[in-house]
Amino acid sequence: MKAKKQVLGLTPYKPGKPIQEVKEELGLDEIIKLASNENPFGPSPKAKEAMVAASSSPEIYPDGYAARVREAVAKELGVEKEQLIFGAGSDEVILMLCRTFLTPETNTVMAAPTFSQYKHNAIVEGTEIREVPLTDGVHDLDAMLKEIDEETRIVWVCNPNNPSGTYNNEEDFLRFLKQVPKDVLVVSDEAYIEYVTAEDYPNTIELLDDYPNLMVLRTFSKAYGLAALRIGFGVASRELIRTVDPVRPPFNTTVMAHEAAIAALQDKDYVRECHEKNKQGLKEFTAFCKEEGLYYYPSQANFLLINTGISGDVVFDSMLKKGFILRSGEALGFPNCVRITVGDQEQNRKCMKALKETIEEAKTVAER
Numbered sequence: 001m002k003a004k005k006q007v008l009g010l011t012p013y014k015p016g017k018p019i020q021e022v023k024e025e026l027g028l029d030e031i032i033k034l035a036s037n038e039n040p041f042g043p044s045p046k047a048k049e050a051m052v053a054a055s056s057s058p059e060i061y062p063d064g065y066a067a068r069v070r071e072a073v074a075k076e077l078g079v080e081k082e083q084l085i086f087g088a089g090s091d092e093v094i095l096m097l098c099r100t101f102l103t104p105e106t107n108t109v110m111a112a113p114t115f116s117q118y119k120h121n122a123i124v125e126g127t128e129i130r131e132v133p134l135t136d137g138v139h140d141l142d143a144m145l146k147e148i149d150e151e152t153r154i155v156w157v158c159n160p161n162n163p164s165g166t167y168n169n170e171e172d173f174l175r176f177l178k179q180v181p182k183d184v185l186v187v188s189d190e191a192y193i194e195y196v197t198a199e200d201y202p203n204t205i206e207l208l209d210d211y212p213n214l215m216v217l218r219t220f221s222k223a224y225g226l227a228a229l230r231i232g233f234g235v236a237s238r239e240l241i242r243t244v245d246p247v248r249p250p251f252n253t254t255v256m257a258h259e260a261a262i263a264a265l266q267d268k269d270y271v272r273e274c275h276e277k278n279k280q281g282l283k284e285f286t287a288f289c290k291e292e293g294l295y296y297y298p299s300q301a302n303f304l305l306i307n308t309g310i311s312g313d314v315v316f317d318s319m320l321k322k323g324f325i326l327r328s329g330e331a332l333g334f335p336n337c338v339r340i341t342v343g344d345q346e347q348n349r350k351c352m353k354a355l356k357e358t359i360e361e362a363k364t365v366a367e368r
């Protein structure tokens, strides 16, 4: 068989190591997974109830238009229902955007390192990829602007950026957006917006009326704790949504996901609580880094990228033996870093203790 040549060299997405696998491999009883930026507290109990209640007729196709969750999200954001597109996670919206806009004749501009799926999907479409290095872990929007030309179709801004956790503020984002040609799609991927504390973080929803070339991506996988249900969405002008919608698979989101998402959205207290606990957890992690003299990237998300000065793979392996699954920076473009998802307080404290031991052990080995 003859697959597209760009697909032949491509490897499938490598997820965080599953807990069960690690337990079996190492014979450990307790594993703490702080690798995939999932919500350590899970979803609102109301979302779980709604999910179970919605699971009674699995023989029936879901509403492909996702009308009920569409209405709830539109109301929540103050946009029209026609300004939304739902996907099996925002990952699928990223895929749909690439399918809609990218061809081998075009190019796409993104930061490096950033969320892997922009590049991955662009490769599948055979598009030229223009990567612009982060400056101190932050998107260099001015440099990204310079990469845009006649053939550019999509520019990706991951805000806050995964894996660095850093953000671009309102002033910088707006200055950038004003200069991007009106026929180039700007994607603002806001997977972690519920965790953001910075007051100058851009309000992109307000900009949609003035920028028909802007698409905002959100997800229920992170702060809403519904990663397993696979639901995320894009918000944009009606025109842009109309352009992308024909590419969407007909029944791409499930009724369990729709109903859980509606309930999760309504339980504002729960999300606020998760935001607060995350803020506290980040504070403890950053205090730890300062105490240990470790550089970290200031995070607006639910994870922290820490430079230990040691190979991320070495720290990963050592932490794994102690029962922690982290994300090595090696595969994320930060070889001497580890990315740690903020867990609950007990998990965080255990993790810091183990990380301190790991670093001390590595130093002892290096001195010998």
Ligand SMILES: *Cc1c(COP(=O)(O)O)cnc(C)c1O
Binding pocket: 037, 088, 089, 090, 091, 092, 115, 158, 161, 162, 189, 191, 218, 219, 220, 221, 222, 227, 230, 231, 232
């Ligand atoms: C997790 C994540 C997503 C995708 O999450 P879904 O589960 O597919 O909704 C998108 N963008 C970034 C930056 C992420 O970290």
